[in-house]
Amino acid sequence: MTSEDERLALDNQLCFALYAVNRAVTARYRPLLAELNLTYPQYLVMLVLWEADQEGRTVRVSDLGKRLRLDSGTLTPLLKRLAERGLVTRQRDTSDERVVTVAPTGQGNAMRSKAMEIPERLLCGTGIDQERIVALREELRSVLSLLEALGEPSGR
Amino acid sequence: MTSEDERLALDNQLCFALYAVNRAVTARYRPLLAELNLTYPQYLVMLVLWEADQEGRTVRVSDLGKRLRLDSGTLTPLLKRLAERGLVTRQRDTSDERVVTVAPTGQGNAMRSKAMEIPERLLCGTGIDQERIVALREELRSVLSLLEALGEPSGR
DNA sequence: TCCTATTATATTGTGCACAATTTGTTTTAC
DNA sequence: GTAAAACAAATTGTGCACAATATAATAGGA
Structure with missing residues (x-):
């Protein structure tokens, strides 16, 4: 595979990593949220x-x-x-x-107390440590504000 | 705001950061992909x-x-x-x-050569450096394989 | 062999995302 | 005070995601 080819390789795309992780995380939420409908x-x-x-x-x-x-x-x-x-x-x-x-x-509002359990239940048993989550979250938040500061995406 | 409240604050959710960045990145792709329909x-x-x-x-x-x-x-x-x-x-x-x-x-297959320009056009003018993207991508890939190794998400 | 289980894709139905347009309201300029 | 512009939400239409089910083909076991 040439370096040209590498550029379009699925596993080299940040966008796909985001897309896949976003859906995987949402999937972890789904059964918990299903309890709240x-x-x-x-x-x-x-x-x-x-x-x-x-x-x-x-x-x-x-x-x-x-x-x-x-x-x-x-x-x-x-x-x-x-x-x-x-x-x-x-x-x-x-x-x-x-x-x-x-x-x-x-x-x-009554639903809020049940929702309160969700964050810890999500992590429970995943073996992902809190620090790593915070670091990733902050990096994403930083990228978000950077992207939003760029203004409307254009075709240029 | 108590620490209890903090737990459910939108900006403290990794899931929302993922959700927002994923959509912001996809939005940057949209005009480029529109050229390819x-x-x-x-x-x-x-x-x-x-x-x-x-x-x-x-x-x-x-x-x-x-x-x-x-x-x-x-x-x-x-x-x-x-x-x-x-x-x-x-x-x-x-x-x-x-x-x-x-x-x-x-x-x-003919479309591939046009698609080849997309990755660099995306970054062009964003001021995001390549190293940071690679680091974020690899962290996301690592989280993905971790999540996928957990097996089916359950309601427990 | 026949019968069951498994596999691969397709179908149906719900709920987002998002573009484009519409409806109705308020603001502004004149 | 009125016309034009701006604004807020709703509507319409397309294309994902995803659950649940259906259809059809193959594989395995008695």
Whole structure:
């Protein structure tokens, strides 16, 4: 294999490593989240809502979008499903009718205590040490802010 | 915020960092892949097919599945779309009718030279140095093999 | 041999992601 | 005050992921 070929080898692509690990990690979450009847993106939304609720902040659909990097095309149907199950409320803001405010219900907040067990149950028995996780997480966060500072990806 | 709360804070989740970076990286690929009219998963499939083609190996649907960690529910329709566009062929194996062999067509292989430019165009102007990428990639690959060695994720 | 288990792919259905467009509201400029 | 621009969310449509099931072929065992 020439060095030209190496460049396109699957195992040399950072993007594939990210793609594969992301899905493998999500797969570890799946059975735990199934106990709460949540999908992984629904879980992320609940994390944001719980966090804001603790701090007395209200959350708009656009806030969820900024935080999770998702648009209304993803969030609107997802929030509808959570609302149907009585986990969140969606309310048009009376002072600005364009805005929809999302908040966890009592039932939604009750779920938080069960969710609290998830992080440790995930690691439990994996033999991955905490320091390594923190280091990887911080490196990823650093890469994320770097990527987001680049602005819109272009075809150039 | 108590340490209890910290545990579920979005920014403390490795899973979210992975999720966000994965999508940010894929977004950087998108305009480049759009020039080839490929989606990101289609690009990964083509990488595997090109690699095998260079080495004279044939590739079955199940081989793609093992390599990319995808099942037939994802691959079958994806491969149909690539085949419709004349980039790959899908052929039932005559000696074992259960098997479908996938191979790049001439047109599919012609695309490879354009794809070759993608890795460097991606990095170009991002100011991310190669060493850092390699280090992150290797750490991710190591985590992946660790996760995959754990076996099926369970609800325990 | 026949019968069962296994294997390989395909199909069906749900829920994201994401682009593009739409609807309705508010802001701004004039 | 009105028209144009900007904004927020919803809608529509495509293409993954993934679970569950179906279909069909092969392999193995009695």
